Amino acid sequence: MTTRTxxxxxxxFTWVGRLIVGIGALFMAVPALFIAMLSFSNDQHIAFPPKTWGVNRYVDLFTSDTWAAPIGLSLRLAAVTAVVALLLVLPAIIGLKRSNLRGGGFIEGASVAPMLFPVAAYAVGLYAVFAEVGLLASFQGIVISHVIHAVPMVVIILSTAMDQIRPELELAAMTMGASRGRAWLGVTLRLLTPAVAGAAIFAFVSSFDEAVFITFLGGPGLVTLPKLIFDSVQFGVDPAITAVATVLMIVTSALLFFATRLRKDVR
Amino acid sequence: MTQVTATSHGADKTGGAQDSVTLRVRDLRKSFGGNEVLRGIDLDVRTGEFLTLLGPSGSGKTTLLRIIAGFESHTSGEMLLRGRDIAGLSPSERGLGMVFQQYALFPHMTVADNVAYGLRMRGWDRGKIGKRVSEMLEIVGLPHLSGRKPRQLSGGQQQRVAFARALAYAPQLLLMDEPLGALDRSLRLQLEEEIKRVHRQMGTTVIYVTHDQEEALVLSDRIAIMEEGRFAGLDTPTALYQRPPSTFVAKFFANANLIPATASADGSIECRGSAFSTQTDLRGPVSLAVRPRSLRLEPVTNGLRLSGAVVETLLLGDDRQVKFDVPGVGPMVALVDARQQSELEPGAAVTLHAPAEEITVLEA
Structure with missing residues (x-):
């Protein structure tokens, strides 16, 4: 029996539910839209609502030396991180999935573990270690920290993709006369390619976005883009960061969108 | 059926000659840890024959096939393909064909590219490959699908492509690992016919693994029945069915009832009050294998008589399956003509007869 009450x-309840979802979506989207809007202002300071409109901040961003070096460093770090993470994980995953190695599950689990620790705590630990071995404030040190940060995601992506490639495919290729290496390259690795590209993009973005490790381990010499944004907010706001943030958001979401599409192609 | 028997008899006569044997396996053994899964397999696969490895799961049939394919190593024994020792060779060097249960087509290649794979590995030139691929797709009835990707095909179509792919380079020996296991019944029947037709057409030597007794009956020239890593019987389907060599084969393959009995010095059999004469050399306690079809309601002059109580009857079209219980022996199954008017109500007393010539006397 349904009463009026x-x-x-x-x-x-229906409306409250909708409201909560709506507010949630708003909370996530509004800051991004806000920043994007503010980036198209020619005001001296960041202010809302903008009094004047224009693209001065983008001109600043792409012409001033302040931003060029950190962007270059971030790109280099991200590229090296992606390559190193793949070179580490790809052979390991194939080894784990194509052998009857005992404890393989444990190794896979352990490689995902860095995901479970708070990044800041991990960074403090690395600081102590790096101080011992002289890796503080070095490019290699930052690469190591970013690789650790990226590995869990790369492991998960490649491991899921490998699970979908049946070992019989390689065996079939081999009975038909392909050597083990050829079967592996022409079939397994070929089928894994979209996942490899996807994993590379995720690793790249995770490094490009990373602000905690660099703050702890980078020292004064190494300034990446996220670090510079932090610094510029702390020591007087450069309005160009609105433009930086907008470009970052667009590039990152484009890359991630592309990576997701690639992963779908595997199936 | 007559053709099958004729072929195997023909092969029998030349059985000793090396050239008529495609694969020779001698005392093949395989252990996993301390567990022996293959315990001395001896097998001669004759050129052109369709040989089935039949057995329940865990009997070692798939392991044997995988060892022949080169996917797994064996512990000891010999394997000769056309007289050449293949034990140390990698799968690619053995030059065999293989069809898997889950098709194992390359998902990133078209149907045509899949069929062409083995030919490309053998360095055939483009023109020859194209001709051969369309020829093979013609044989399996899929010439119109050559440009499709495997995921656009049904299971039956995928398995046909896999079949064409494995046969394209005319391997000396084709291995098939439960190829119909993933398909539904009507499709299975259809593909059975097709496999039989293509086998006849191409004359390839085939080793086929299945746990499906009917599939084995329909397809095979000879069947090797596997039990716990050994051959429990290796013969033509007819021979295995009508004269099972062991109680395991009688039960698993011929669906026979097994009845304990006693054989006396002159070969006559005593069983639950009835006695009849046979040619058996066995003495003492024996097992009688009686197929359901051999049991009938009319008395026979020389044969077995069993009395019991009907448990249930099932109408199977022309036949009526009668399950009945013989005190001291246990549940038995008989197949009687359904057109006969009979009082086979559950609980009713029933006496069934089997003629001596349809009874196989086995070691108990």
Whole structure:
């Protein structure tokens, strides 16, 4: 039996639910839209609403030396991180999945573990280690920290993709006369390619976005783009960061969108 | 059926000659840890024959096939392909064909490219490959699908492509690992016919693994029945069915009832009050294998008589399956003509007869 009160309550809950979802979406999207809007202002300071409109901040961003070096460093770091992470994980995953190695599950689990620790705590630990071995404030040190940060994601992506490639495919290729290496390259690795590209993009983005490790381990010499943004907010706001943030958001989401598409192609 | 028997008899006569044997396996053994899964397999696969490895799961049939294919190593024994020792060779060097249960087509290649794979590995030139691929697709009835990707095909179509792919380079020996296991019944029947037709057409030597007794009956020239890593019987389907060599084969393959009995010095059999004469050399306690079809309601002059109580009857079209219980022996199954008017109500007493010539006397 539905009473009047029930109906009112039902309606109420439906609307409350919608409201919560709406507010959530708003909270996630509005800052991004806000920043994007502010980046197209020619005001001296960041202010809302903008009094003047224009692309001065983008001109600043792409012409001033302040931003060029950190962007270059970030790109280099991200590229090296992606390559190193793949070179580490790809052979390991194939080894784990194509052998009857005991404890393989444990190794895979352990490689995902860095994901579970708070990044800041991990960074403090690395600081102590790096101080011992002289890796503080070095490019290699930052690469190591970024690789650690990227490995869990790369492991998960490649491991899931490998699970979908049946070992019989390689065996079939081999019975038909392909050597083990040829079967592996022409079939397994070929089928893994979209996942490899996807994993590379994720690793790249995770490094490009990373602000915690660099703050702890980078020292004064190494300034990446996220670090510079932090610094510029701390020591007087350079309005160009609105433009930086907008470009970052667009590039990152484009890359991630592309990576997701690639992963879908595997199936 | 007559053709099958004729072929195997023909092969029998030349059985000793090396050139008529495609694969020779001698005392092949395989252990996993301390567990022996293959315990001395001896097998001669004759050129052109369709040989089935039949057995329940865990009997070692797939392991044997995988060892022949080169996917797994064996512990000891010999394997000769056309007289050449293949034990140390990699799968690619053995030059065999293989069809898997889950098709194992390359998902990133078209149907045509899949069929062409083995030919490309053998360095055939483009023109020859193209001709051969369309010829093979013609044989399996899929010439119109050559440009499709495997995921656009049904299971039956995928398995046909896999079949064409494995046969394209005319391997000396084709291995098939439960190729119909993933398909539904009507499709299975259809593909059975097709496999039989292509086998006849191409004359390839085939080793086929299945746990499906009917599939084995329909397809095979000879069947090797596997039990716990050994051959429990290796013969033509007819021979295995009508004269099972062991109680395991009788039960697993011929669906026979097994009845304990006693054989006396002159070869006559005593069983639950009835006695009849046979040619058996066995003495003492024996097992009688009686197929359901051999049991009938009419008395026979020389044969077995069993009395019991009907448990249930099932109408199977022309036949009526009668399950009945013989005190001291246990549940038995008989197949009687359904057109006969009979009082086979559950609980009714029933006496069934089997003629001596349809009874196989086996070691108990």
């Amino acid at each position: 029930d109906r009112i309550l039902d309606g109420l």
